[in-house]
Amino acid sequence: MTRFAFTIHAADGKARTGTIAMQRGEIRTPAFMPVGTAATVKAMKPEAVRAAGADIILGNTYHLMLRPGAERVARLGGLHRFMNWQRPILTDSGGYQVMSLSGLRKITEEGVTFASHLDGSRHLLSPERSMEIQRLLGSDIVMAFDECPRADQPRDVIARSMEMSMRWARRSREAFNAGGEHAEAAALFGIQQGALDKELRGQSAQALTEIGFDGYAIGGLAVGEGQEAMFAALDYAPGQLPEDRPRYLMGVGKPDDLVGAVERGVDMFDCVLPSRSGRNGQAFTWNGPLNLRNARHAEDGAPLNERCGCPTCASYSRAYLHHLVKSGEMLGAMLMTEHNLWFYQALMQAMREAIINGRFAAFAAQFRRDYLGEGGG
Numbered sequence: 440m441t442r443f444a445f446t447i448h449a450a451d452g453k454a455r456t457g458t459i460a461m462q463r464g465e466i467r468t469p470a471f472m473p474v475g476t477a478a479t480v481k482a483m484k485p486e487a488v489r490a491a492g493a494d495i496i497l498g499n500t501y502h503l504m505l506r507p508g509a510e511r512v513a514r515l516g517g518l519h520r521f522m523n524w525q526r527p528i529l530t531d532s533g534g535y536q537v538m539s540l541s542g543l544r545k546i547t548e549e550g551v552t553f554a555s556h557l558d559g560s561r562h563l564l565s566p567e568r569s570m571e572i573q574r575l576l577g578s579d580i581v582m583a584f585d586e587c588p589r590a591d592q593p594r595d596v597i598a599r600s601m602e603m604s605m606r607w608a609r610r611s612r613e614a615f616n617a618g619g620e621h622a623e624a625a626a627l628f629g630i631q632q633g634a635l636d637k638e639l640r641g642q643s644a645q646a647l648t649e650i651g652f653d654g655y656a657i658g659g660l661a662v663g664e665g666q667e668a669m670f671a672a673l674d675y676a677p678g679q680l681p682e683d684r685p686r687y688l689m690g691v692g693k694p695d696d697l698v699g700a701v702e703r704g705v706d707m708f709d710c711v712l713p714s715r716s717g718r719n720g721q722a723f724t725w726n727g728p729l730n731l732r733n734a735r736h737a738e739d740g741a742p743l744n745e746r747c748g749c750p751t752c753a754s755y756s757r758a759y760l761h762h763l764v765k766s767g768e769m770l771g772a773m774l775m776t777e778h779n780l781w782f783y784q785a786l787m788q789a790m791r792e793a794i795i796n797g798r799f800a801a802f803a804a805q806f807r808r809d810y811l812g813e814g815g816g
Contacts, residue, residue: 443626443653445685451799453677453704456791459654459685461579462624463519464526466494468685469701469790471783472529472709477502478512478522481714482769482776485524491749491777492784495580496524497709500533500572501564505555509575517577529580529709531689532569532611532630535587535658546586548603566610574621582656583611583629590634590664601632601639605646612650626653628687631680634659635672644679654685657705661690670699677704694723694786695810698803701790713783717776720764724782727810729757731775736761749781 440462447457459466473480473488476499480488488496498518503509515521518528537544537551544553550565569584585604588597608629615627629652633639647655657676660669669691677686687707688700697708713723722729724744729736742752743760751760751774763771793802 442624445654445683447683449795449797451794451797452702454701454790454794454799455704455706456794457685457706461527461626463579464494466527466707467787467791468706469697469787470494470707471697471787472497472707473714473780473783474499474709474711475522475524475528476711477506478518480776480780482718482772483714483780485522487777488524488780489526491780492788493526493780495527495529498528498530498576498578499536500530500569500576500582501536503530503576504533504562504564504572505557509572513575513577519577527579528577529628530573530576530578530582532582532584533564533572534569534585535690537564538587548606550584550607551586566607567614570611570614570618574618574625577621579625580654581615581625581627583608583627583652585630585632585658587632587659587662588634590659590662590668592634594636594639597632597634597636598639601643604630604632605643605650608647608652609650612652628652628654628656628685630656630658630689631676632659635664635668637672637675640672640676641679644676648681652684654687654707655680656687656689658689660688661692661696666693666696666699669696670703673700673703673705694783695807697783697786698790698806701794702799702803713779714776717779718772720771720775721779722760722775722782723779725806725809727812731757731761731764731771733761743778744782747778747782747785749778751775751778751781 441460444460447455449456457468473493473496475496512521537553540553544551552563566584573581584607586600588600629647631643633643685706688705691708692710720731722743725746736757739757793799
């Protein structure tokens with residue numbers, strides 16, 4: 440069976456569509472990965488996530504290593520069996536979450552020592568330990584361990600961080616290769632760093648390419664710099680990475696972020712936004728986001744979106760969803776999350792079709808008129 444193969448089927452400008460083939464199934468690109476931080480996409484059954492159109496989901500190394508523990512998951516048959524998701528899973532390295540702990544961690548060349556946010560227990564997360572945890576989980580796409588500094592740090596700080604991340608990337612590669620059967624079935628992605636500095640990102644891309652990875656992530660964006668700055672970096676960052684490998688923009692994003700990033704050559708995304716927004720009463724539609732807490736929805740018998748084919752829109756009105764959200768009912772979070780995940784997957788499918796048909800620029804322009812224009816709620 441195929442361990443990992445990426446085929447580009449069509450390109451339109453920098454935008455491209457293709458397929459990643461892995462042992463647990465194919466991933467259509469551009470792809471959006473729902474986030475299953477703690478072995479669950481919040482408020483969703485795995486079969487409902489798949490029904491929405493997701494080919495792959497993301498799991499979180501940091502959270503799973505602390506609870507329930509990677510060794511326990513391994514004893515129970517691995518993450519796929521544990522959570523009843525039989526398609527590919529990408530696990531992040533844990534680096535981003537550890538970095539966000541700030542005062543609770545200490546960074547050295549060896550790795551990061553940190554205190555658990557659950558009980559204060561001390562842990563060391565290194566490139567080798569990150570690879571071990573992801574092997575125990577049974578991840579299909581493993582992420583190299585890296586540091587993600589804030590973009591507003593001085594250039595010399597960002598440069599030192601990037602250089603250490605590249606040393607960690609080599610150690611991640613070596614530890615992954617030593618992983619036996621898992622290394623023969625899984626893929627390893629490297630992570631480009633360098634914040635908003637084109638030269639540093641170029642150096643990072645060169646170092647990663649020399650090490651050699653199955654795919655390449657663009658890290659260190661969507662961390663507060665704003666869409667304009669992110670797009671400015673994406674004008675060059677994807678092109679610095681190998682053209683024949685998937686390019687994964689980590690932690691992005693809003694629907695208009697996705698369209699702009701695909702326009703600039705990105706193939707894969709993940710973000711908590713569709714599920715988190717759903718739990719907080721926000722629905723994404725082709726005409727912009729809707730806040731179901733607003734009183735204007737209280738007697739609206741229409742679905743969230745006439746153009747949506749999701750089960751929520753087929754069966755429930757804005758008025759009922761408004762009631763559930765305002766009442767804090769669990770069903771509200773479930774139905775809103777379901778709709779948002781369907782919308783995100785429909786957006787990815789629409790982009791894939793537009794690229795194949797050579798009309799991506801027209802699609803993107805029309806999307807922005809509809810989504811960013813009047814009509815949101």
